[in-house]
Amino acid sequence: MIRMKTRGGVPAARSWDIEVRGLTKTFGTVEAVADLGFTVAPGTVTAFLGPNGSGKTTTMRMLLGLVTPTSGHATIGGLRYAELPRPAATVGAVLDTSGFHPDHTARDHLGVYARLGGFAPSRVREVMDLVGVTPFAGRRTRALSTGMRRRLHLATALLGDPRVLLLDEPGNGLDPEGIAWLRRFLRELAAEGRTILVSSHVLSEVEQMAEHAVMIRGGRLVAAGAVTDLYGEAAVRVRSPQAGPLTAALLAAHPGAVRVETVEPDTLRVHGLSTAAIAAEATARGVPLHEITPERPTLEHAFLQLTGNNQGDTR
Ligand SMILES: Nc1ncnc2c1ncn2[C@@H]1O[C@H](COP(=O)(O)OP(=O)(O)OP(=O)(O)O)[C@@H](O)[C@H]1O
Numbered sequence: 001m002i003r004m005k006t007r008g009g010v011p012a013a014r015s016w017d018i019e020v021r022g023l024t025k026t027f028g029t030v031e032a033v034a035d036l037g038f039t040v041a042p043g044t045v046t047a048f049l050g051p052n053g054s055g056k057t058t059t060m061r062m063l064l065g066l067v068t069p070t071s072g073h074a075t076i077g078g079l080r081y082a083e084l085p086r087p088a089a090t091v092g093a094v095l096d097t098s099g100f101h102p103d104h105t106a107r108d109h110l111g112v113y114a115r116l117g118g119f120a121p122s123r124v125r126e127v128m129d130l131v132g133v134t135p136f137a138g139r140r141t142r143a144l145s146t147g148m149r150r151r152l153h154l155a156t157a158l159l160g161d162p163r164v165l166l167l168d169e170p171g172n173g174l175d176p177e178g179i180a181w182l183r184r185f186l187r188e189l190a191a192e193g194r195t196i197l198v199s200s201h202v203l204s205e206v207e208q209m210a211e212h213a214v215m216i217r218g219g220r221l222v223a224a225g226a227v228t229d230l231y232g233e234a235a236v237r238v239r240s241p242q243a244g245p246l247t248a249a250l251l252a253a254h255p256g257a258v259r260v261e262t263v264e265p266d267t268l269r270v271h272g273l274s275t276a277a278i279a280a281e282a283t284a285r286g287v288p289l290h291e292i293t294p295e296r297p298t299l300e301h302a303f304l305q306l307t308g309n310n311q312g313d314t315r
């Protein structure tokens, strides 16, 4: 449990949902975000997923009032960022990861931001402890590693004990241990009732972190909901030198119940049948199998199925 001080001044009754409705932003001829709509509820981590250039950062910048929407709206607790009573204490954000004075120590940096935000000086030590910055508190920011910088940015965003966290690609550059730490940390913050939106273009990175996901592509919504609902159906990977005849046999034996994707000439992905049922059919037809592996459904696969494209963003 990560204990933080509760703050006075913010109406307790307000639900700190993030709401995006009909949100559109065009830069010249580029439609960065197009009629986007989704809601992010408090209490869970929500992943904001999309390939490079799909409009994630632009959407987050609009939520923070840094970019003016061409149309539509983006609100936090029903209010635009500029209308929030104490925006810096309500919303913590890490959008771009430059912005450290190279000669400041990590502690100096947090001190400056605590003063700017009007937060108690004691918060500096608290957030350093929370994110594990304390061991390098006296190091100049120019000498910090990528992982340390990530933690320092997160500490900065947490100074105001915010109800809402917007993190743009927080996993970028972190090693597996760093990612695992981030997952645990954000889940705990969400369990305290915070609203947390975490963008990523690496789906596997947020897979075990987020309970909800908003998937976008080309600035438009592709899917939104509980991660468990967004996962593609489980499939079985089958490799056989007689993939064609096996496909025909499976489809004939289980009409309507089975779907077969040809991944490579000798490799199939079979949906709707167990490994046992596939193996039985292959044995009955005398088809040799070189591999038969149940595939765990992944968000990556679900995303590619939903967008029907595995070539990355084309823009
Ligand atoms: N200030 C701007 N001026 C012109 N075009 C912009 C501007 N900001 C973003 N864009 C364009 O809008 C589109 C969406 O960009 P955005 O940075 O929001 O995507 P993203 O999903 O955050 O991508 P990435 O994963 O690479 O960070 C891109 O085509 C980008 O080039």
Ligand SMILES: [Mg+2]
Binding pocket: 056, 057, 058, 168
């Ligand atoms: Mg971005």
